[in-house]
Amino acid sequence: MCASYGLDPRFTDAELLAEADADILDGLRVWAERNAGETVRPTGKNLRNLNPLIVPRDGDAAWEASWWGYLVRGEPAKFPSINTRSERLQERPGGLKGRGIVPMSSWFEMHKPDRVWQEFALDNDALFGAAAVTQPGRTADGEEFTCYSIVMRPAADHLAEVHDRMPVLIPTAFAHDWLHADGGREIIDEALLAAASLDERVTVTPRKSDKGAADRLF
Template sequence: MCASYGLDPRFTDAELLAEADADVLEGLRVWAAQNAGETVRPTGKNLRNLSPLIVPRDAGTTLEPAWWGYLVNGEPAKFPSINTRSERLQERPGGLKSRAIVPSTGWFEMQKPSRVWHEFALDNRALFGMAAVTQRGRTADGESFTCYSIVMRSAPAHLADVHDRMPVLIPTAFAQDWLNAEAGRDIIEEALLAAASLDERVTVTPRENDKGEADRLF
C-alpha cells in the first residue's frame, strides 16, 4: 500500500504534465509551501486533510482539493480505500470510469520486520504523478467531495525488498491519456507499461531517525 506521500514546494515540474498548466503548478506550490514538513494523511472522520488532485476539466486540467479515501454513507469507508490494486481494475475495468493524477515528490512505506520507514522518489527529486481512480462522496452534513484512491502495482525487484507494492507512476507523455482516454482494460494495461519506464529512476532512502513518522502518517 501507499501509506503516505509528500509534496516538497521546491519541486521541478518536468515530470507531471506534457503541457503543464501554470495555474495548476502554482496551486501546487502554494499548497506545498503551506504544508511544508508534513506528509499527506488520509482524510478521516475527524480530520479534513484535503489534498491537491489533478483532474480533467473541459479540454485541459484543473487542480481541486480532494478526499484521500472513499466516503460511504456519509463517513469514511470502513474498508481500505486509500489504495486500489491495479489487478482489481484489470478484472473490473468499470472502476476506471473516473481518473485523476496525484502530484507528489515522494511516497513512504514501512519495511518489515525492521519497522523502518523509507522514502521513495525519482532520482532528480522531480514532481511526478501517481495514477488514481475517483468517485464522488458526501459527508454526514451533505458536503460533496471528489474522493480518490491511488492505484498500486507490484514493485520492481530493486524495490521489492523494502516493499512489494508501489504506486502506478504516470510519465509526462502518458498523463493526458490517463486522464482522458476511454475507460476500459486497455487504459490500465497501457498505464502499467508506461509506469515501468520509470522503474529504474525510483530511489529509496531509509528514514531511520524519524521515529515519529508513524504518528504523523495516520
C-alpha cells in the first residue's frame, strides 16, 4: 500500500499534464513550500492535512486541497480507503465515476523484513501523477471535501522484491483521458497499459530519513 509520498517544491520538470497549466504548477509549488517538505500522509480526523489533487473542471483541469481517504457518515471510513486495488476497479468499474491525479515527486514503502524505508521516484526526479478515484465527503460539522484513494497495481518486476504494489502512474499523454473519459472497465485497462510505459523509469533507493523531508526537503 502507499501510505505516504513526497511533493518536492523544487521540481523543475513536471510530467503531470500534457499541457501543464502554469497556474496549477505554481499552486502546487506554493503548497509544497508551505508544507515545509513534510511527508504527505492520509488526512486525519483532528489534523486536517488536506493535500493537492488534480481534478477535472469544465473540460480542463484544476487542483484543489482534498481529503486522502474516504469519509463515511461524517467520519473517516472504518475500512481501508487510502488505496484502492486496480483489480477491484476492473471487477467493479462503478468506482471509476470520479477520478483525479495525485501530484507527487516520490512515494515511500517499507522493505520487509529488514524494515528499511525505500523511496520510489522517476529517473529524472520530475513531478509526476498517480491515478486516484474520488468521491464527495462531508465531515460531522458539515464541511464538504473531495475525498481520494490512490489506485494501486502489482509492482513492476524490478521493484517487486522491494514492495509488491505500486501506484498506477499516469503519463502526461494519458492525463486528459484519465480525468475526462467515460468511466468503465476500459478506462482502468487503458490506464494500466499507459502506466506500464513508465515502469522502467521508476527507481528505488533507501530513504535517508524515516521522518520524511524535514531532513531532506525531498
